[in-house]
Amino acid sequence: MSQDIGYVRTEMALPQPAPLRERGPLAWMRKNLFANPFDSVLSIVGFFIVAMIVPPLFNWAIVNAQWTGTDRTFCATVAQGGIQPDGWSGACWAFVKAKFGQFMFGRYPLDERWRVILVAIMFVALLVPLLVPRIPRKGLNSVLFFLVLPVVSYFLLIGGVFGLPHVETPLWGGLLVTLTLSFVGIVVSLPFGILLALGRRSKMPVVKMLCVIFIETVRGVPLITVLFMASVMLPLFLPAGVSFDKFLRALIGVSLFASAYMAEVVRGGLQAIPKGQYEGADSLGLSYWQKMGLIVLPQALKLVIPGIVNTFIGMFKDTSLVYIISMFDLLGVVRQNFSDAAWASPQTPASGLVFAALVFWIFCFGMSRYSIFMERRLDTGHKR
Amino acid sequence: MAIENAVSADEIKVDRAKMHISDTDVAIDIVGMHKWYGEFNVLKDINLRVMRGERIVICGPSGSGKSTMIRCINRLEEHQKGKIIVDGKELTNDLKKIDEVRREVGMVFQHFNLFPHLTILENCTLAPIWVRKTPKKQAEEQAMHFLRRVKIPEQANKYPGQLSGGQQQRVAIARSLCMNPRIMLFDEPTSALDPEMIKEVLETMVGLAEEGMTMLCVTHEMGFARKVANRVIFMDQGQIVEENTPGEFFDNPRHERTKLFLSQILH
Numbered sequence: 255m256s257q258d259i260g261y262v263r264t265e266m267a268l269p270q271p272a273p274l275r276e277r278g279p280l281a282w283m284r285k286n287l288f289a290n291p292f293d294s295v296l297s298i299v300g301f302f303i304v305a306m307i308v309p310p311l312f313n314w315a316i317v318n319a320q321w322t323g324t325d326r327t328f329c330a331t332v333a334q335g336g337i338q339p340d341g342w343s344g345a346c347w348a349f350v351k352a353k354f355g356q357f358m359f360g361r362y363p364l365d366e367r368w369r370v371i372l373v374a375i376m377f378v379a380l381l382v383p384l385l386v387p388r389i390p391r392k393g394l395n396s397v398l399f400f401l402v403l404p405v406v407s408y409f410l411l412i413g414g415v416f417g418l419p420h421v422e423t424p425l426w427g428g429l430l431v432t433l434t435l436s437f438v439g440i441v442v443s444l445p446f447g448i449l450l451a452l453g454r455r456s457k458m459p460v461v462k463m464l465c466v467i468f469i470e471t472v473r474g475v476p477l478i479t480v481l482f483m484a485s486v487m488l489p490l491f492l493p494a495g496v497s498f499d500k501f502l503r504a505l506i507g508v509s510l511f512a513s514a515y516m517a518e519v520v521r522g523g524l525q526a527i528p529k530g531q532y533e534g535a536d537s538l539g540l541s542y543w544q545k546m547g548l549i550v551l552p553q554a555l556k557l558v559i560p561g562i563v564n565t566f567i568g569m570f571k572d573t574s575l576v577y578i579i580s581m582f583d584l585l586g587v588v589r590q591n592f593s594d595a596a597w598a599s600p601q602t603p604a605s606g607l608v609f610a611a612l613v614f615w616i617f618c619f620g621m622s623r624y625s626i627f628m629e630r631r632l633d634t635g636h637k638r
Numbered sequence: 639m640a641i642e643n644a645v646s647a648d649e650i651k652v653d654r655a656k657m658h659i660s661d662t663d664v665a666i667d668i669v670g671m672h673k674w675y676g677e678f679n680v681l682k683d684i685n686l687r688v689m690r691g692e693r694i695v696i697c698g699p700s701g702s703g704k705s706t707m708i709r710c711i712n713r714l715e716e717h718q719k720g721k722i723i724v725d726g727k728e729l730t731n732d733l734k735k736i737d738e739v740r741r742e743v744g745m746v747f748q749h750f751n752l753f754p755h756l757t758i759l760e761n762c763t764l765a766p767i768w769v770r771k772t773p774k775k776q777a778e779e780q781a782m783h784f785l786r787r788v789k790i791p792e793q794a795n796k797y798p799g800q801l802s803g804g805q806q807q808r809v810a811i812a813r814s815l816c817m818n819p820r821i822m823l824f825d826e827p828t829s830a831l832d833p834e835m836i837k838e839v840l841e842t843m844v845g846l847a848e849e850g851m852t853m854l855c856v857t858h859e860m861g862f863a864r865k866v867a868n869r870v871i872f873m874d875q876g877q878i879v880e881e882n883t884p885g886e887f888f889d890n891p892r893h894e895r896t897k898l899f900l901s902q903i904l905h
Contacts, residue, residue: 531751536714537712537747538764
């Protein structure tokens with residue numbers, strides 16, 4: 255008996271809708287929260303922790319918070335000499351409100367603060383179009399942002415020209431110092447770090463050695479030490495009478511420090527680029543700088559965006575360490591104000607610190623989200 | 639030219655000596671070239687003269703140095719002894735000379751080496767714009783011309799990762815052609831491709847050969863070798879073991895090693 259084992263499909267199967275248990279919120283929960291016993295336990299513990307933390311925090315920061323007031327009595331209980339009922343616990347936003355100017359500008363003279371605000375407006379007005387890919391004229395925008403803005407800002411903030419009164423840097427403080435240090439650090443460290451990374455992979459022994467020595471020395475020393483040395487030791491080596499501005503020294507210290515870290519991040523990216531890319535570029539007759547600038551770096555930097563932003567965020571927060579050379583960034587100014595007798599209350603430090611944390615968080619989170627956006631945008635992916 | 643009828647390497651040399659070949663007819667001249675990787679002598683006494691318009695197929699077992707040899711021709715690999723003269727320019731440590739040679743010599747790699755962050759069109763226009771200083775518009779027109787020739791103009795705005803292997807390799811060929819090279823090197827251009835895609839790449843290469851491009855091709859595609867090559871070179875252990883016209887090479891191999899190799903791959 256012969257049996258035909260051949261099979262021929264006569265019509266193609268049509269796609270069918272997914273079964274009900276694969277759709278809707280219940281299916282989502284089953285899949286994401288209660289997929290197996292261990293997941294279920296984790297989910298329940300997670301919910302429990304959130305339920306423990308969020309309501310008291312909400313009460314402290316919003317419901318019981320003191321939003322207005324002119325001195326410490328508004329944020330202290332009766333027993334502490336204030337107006338709040340005993341046992342009261344809430345954020346003292348009145349303190350933040352009263353000190354807001356200081357938190358932003360430090361001791362920058364009141365009458366001159368418009369200069370800082372003007373710089374801030376220009377900064378935002380140039381930064382936003384630079385970050386939004388759809389807006390054209392990126393070249394002009396970059397020149398304005400990276401070359402013109404720093405020069406204009408320098409004269410505006412320092413003054414001493416065009417009839418603007420001179421404001422010396424020890425008077426600067428707060429967010430102004432945080433942002434200036436970070437901006438300069440970021441703008442200097444990325445190109446400088448790239449050069450160091452290229453130098454470290456260079457075939458020229460002297461260049462390579464200098465880069466290795468620089469990177470390993472700076473990375474091997476804590477930032478605090480670098481700042482401290484820049485502030486205390488450097489003047490010892492300089493001839494008498496010659497002095498650098500303390501803030502400038504901090505800027506240089508932070509920038510060099512960040513460059514060394516950036517160099518290692520970029521080097522990681524360079525190492526991930528396959529040899530074939532170098533050879534492809536070589537075979538077309540591209541010069542070293544063309545090969546690096548057009549082929550290798552665009553790919554390498556894209557790969558290490560998370561690392562680069564990580565370094566930026568780390569540096570942004572490290573700027574607080576300038577307190578060691580008695581400069582006051584945002585956190586420094588907040589802490590400085592704890593000792594203000596007019597506002598001393600048990601709630602003041604917590605409120606100030608939460609505010610500082612929130613400001614730091616907003617900037618860091620912004621950088622983080624933007625980096626994720628850029629990663630997706632630059633992903634031409636489909637790698638094989 | 640009499641090369642097509644030449645029978646062996648020795649005879650070719652003799653022929654040329656008689657003919658008073660001018661230097662301008664020689665595309666590549668390799669004389670007594672050696673190369674070492676550390677202590678290991680990968681290429682030994684390579685002598686090869688390639689005339690303009692010649693199509694040469696290089697084959698041999700893996701590790702025989704065939705890729706290394708053609709990579710020496712555009713200095714992706716450095717040789718330590720002997721001479722390599724490409725298009726009248728000797729390859730030394732002189733970076734300027736190296737760049738001049740690379741501009742005239744196109745190369746197609748086994749793994750394509752397209753630039754994944756650039757579109758197909760940008761891949762093809764990059765070198766003309768930056769190296770040859772061709773205006774962008776003209777470079778794009780030229781790129782489209784070559785993309786049409788490799789039959790994928792419609793992919794111009796995609797990224798390499800979105801194309802099949804065969805398409806990517808054809809883009810790689812177009813990218814090289816955009817530099818208007820006088821010599822093309824192919825380093826196992828079909829070895830990383832699925833069987834179905836080998837044909838489309840080979841067809842492109844045959845078309846190129848028919849237009850008279852000087853080609854050196856490391857490949858195991860023996861059908862291709864028979865069809866387009868003027869000479870087949872067989873390498874083993876870093877040396878040229880046998881060299882002949884494709885007809886003679888395949889039908890009447892002389893060296894034992896060649897016979898063994900051919901019996902392994904032609905079944």
